[in-house]
Amino acid sequence: MASGDLQLQHTRDYIGTSDLTPDLLDLLSNSLVLYQTIPYLPIAAILNVAAASRSFRHLLHSTPGVFRHLDLTRISTAQFEIDGIDRGGEVWRNVQVDENLTEDDFYSGPLRGIFTSLRRRDILQHVTTLVLDGLSVTSEFLNDILVDPASRVRILSIREVKNLNERKLMQALRYACRPSRADDMPRLKALYYFGKRHTSTSLSESGEGKGEDEDWYSQKGRVISKSIADGWAETLLDCREALRFDTVLCTGPRHHNSPAYGKTHVTPAGGSPWGVASFAVGGCASCGSAPEGFTVYEGSPAEELPLLSPIPLHSSNVKSAMRPHGDETGNGHRQPRHEFVPRCLGCIRERYCFSCNQWWCEACYQVPSNEELAQEVHVVNFDENENGLEDHENAAFMSQHMMKKPKISRSCWECDRNCVDCIAQTQKRCTACGGGYCIIHHEGSTQKLCDWCSCRRGRKCTAELY
Numbered sequence: 001m002a003s004g005d006l007q008l009q010h011t012r013d014y015i016g017t018s019d020l021t022p023d024l025l026d027l028l029s030n031s032l033v034l035y036q037t038i039p040y041l042p043i044a045a046i047l048n049v050a051a052a053s054r055s056f057r058h059l060l061h062s063t064p065g066v067f068r069h070l071d072l073t074r075i076s077t078a079q080f081e082i083d084g085i086d087r088g089g090e091v092w093r094n095v096q097v098d099e100n101l102t103e104d105d106f107y108s109g110p111l112r113g114i115f116t117s118l119r120r121r122d123i124l125q126h127v128t129t130l131v132l133d134g135l136s137v138t139s140e141f142l143n144d145i146l147v148d149p150a151s152r153v154r155i156l157s158i159r160e161v162k163n164l165n166e167r168k169l170m171q172a173l174r175y176a177c178r179p180s181r182a183d184d185m186p187r188l189k190a191l192y193y194f195g196k197r198h199t200s201t202s203l204s205e206s207g208e209g210k211g212e213d214e215d216w217y218s219q220k221g222r223v224i225s226k227s228i229a230d231g232w233a234e235t236l237l238d239c240r241e242a243l244r245f246d247t248v249l250c251t252g253p254r255h256h257n258s259p260a261y262g263k264t265h266v267t268p269a270g271g272s273p274w275g276v277a278s279f280a281v282g283g284c285a286s287c288g289s290a291p292e293g294f295t296v297y298e299g300s301p302a303e304e305l306p307l308l309s310p311i312p313l314h315s316s317n318v319k320s321a322m323r324p325h326g327d328e329t330g331n332g333h334r335q336p337r338h339e340f341v342p343r344c345l346g347c348i349r350e351r352y353c354f355s356c357n358q359w360w361c362e363a364c365y366q367v368p369s370n371e372e373l374a375q376e377v378h379v380v381n382f383d384e385n386e387n388g389l390e391d392h393e394n395a396a397f398m399s400q401h402m403m404k405k406p407k408i409s410r411s412c413w414e415c416d417r418n419c420v421d422c423i424a425q426t427q428k429r430c431t432a433c434g435g436g437y438c439i440i441h442h443e444g445s446t447q448k449l450c451d452w453c454s455c456r457r458g459r460k461c462t463a464e465l466y
Helices: 003-015 024-029 031-040 043-050 054-062 103-107 109-120 139-147 166-176 200-206 232-239 318-322 388-402 420-426 451-465
Strands: 069-071 129-131 155-157 190-192 279-281 339-343 427-429 436-438
Touching: 024 031, 024 054, 043 054, 103 109, 139 166, 166 232, 420 427
Parallel strands: 069 129, 129 155, 155 190
Antiparallel strands: 279 339, 427 436
């Protein structure tokens, strides 16, 4: 037996293995193991494994779906940390920025370099899910992905990207989804843009399941925290037949697309007749429903369903991206139907409590106007009427009961608008000084004392101890 064979046998005996133990190549040759493992590896790790031997290279490059999911957020060369473009003598990638370099070439340079390398390796043509969250992405770069007939990207994520011109992106999306487009265009079917990007830590904690922070069906309250620029509502409306987003149009009665438009008395919406939903609310606190009804999974049209986060790892199907987590329980019994009411901030203003997430619909509650909230002033003439004071008290008592009281108000500058019950729990009156305070934002306050009186009594007790 050769010395190399003796050393190999000694190593196997030392680690307690045998010839029957499968190696990494045998494990990855199982398609089930390969498809479940590959999406968790960055592209650099996959290429390093492929470079280990000809067998690995043949396995990874010849198996369909290995490069289906491409996440470039963890690639160091894709990061862009330069703030400005117009700095004299600025060196980027050891190349002097010349006057012929356009803004798009500058800001999209890292991604275009990576795409050129992937295209040269025949990898880019197999990518169907592309994640570019937090990177430097320009509208021209995205337009190339939309109009390129060789692109196979079906799901694209550009959440919290840098150096993006939103106006140009809206124009590119509306042009790509125009009615006169080709039958197979655009190839892109799902766009993640409005939500928060998921870091590797949050993704590992949530796994393949849908994250609770952006689940429109289970979470009630604000889902989209970023400010939505004007024009996105019209863009979603024009692209609703061809493209899905991680938000939907607001279905409040103020908007023209609402089934309850013109059927419920509401204050007309100023500006655009459409709105982008950023809140997911349940049924009205009074009637348990909404004038426009619920958006129901497996019950509403596909164009009314939002994409859910995180992005599916093991599929590039748009239906998988819209399917809520836990559609069926482990014992086979179906859970209650997944439903929510999509609303924009303008449609739930003065109707929604930011503490308990309750809200009152337009059919059950009309927001009092400024005239209705104004208190009536009674002028008493004691010379002409002997019972003037008594009449004044009776009129004031009747007007107090007839006056419409708002269900939602703002009693603290730091708190948002809350309902009467939540205000009663958080807003207290100090028993010592008689001043009002908030037990949430006034640190050091108690249920009976404000922060100032509580601190003063604490100092007094401390002084008595010494």
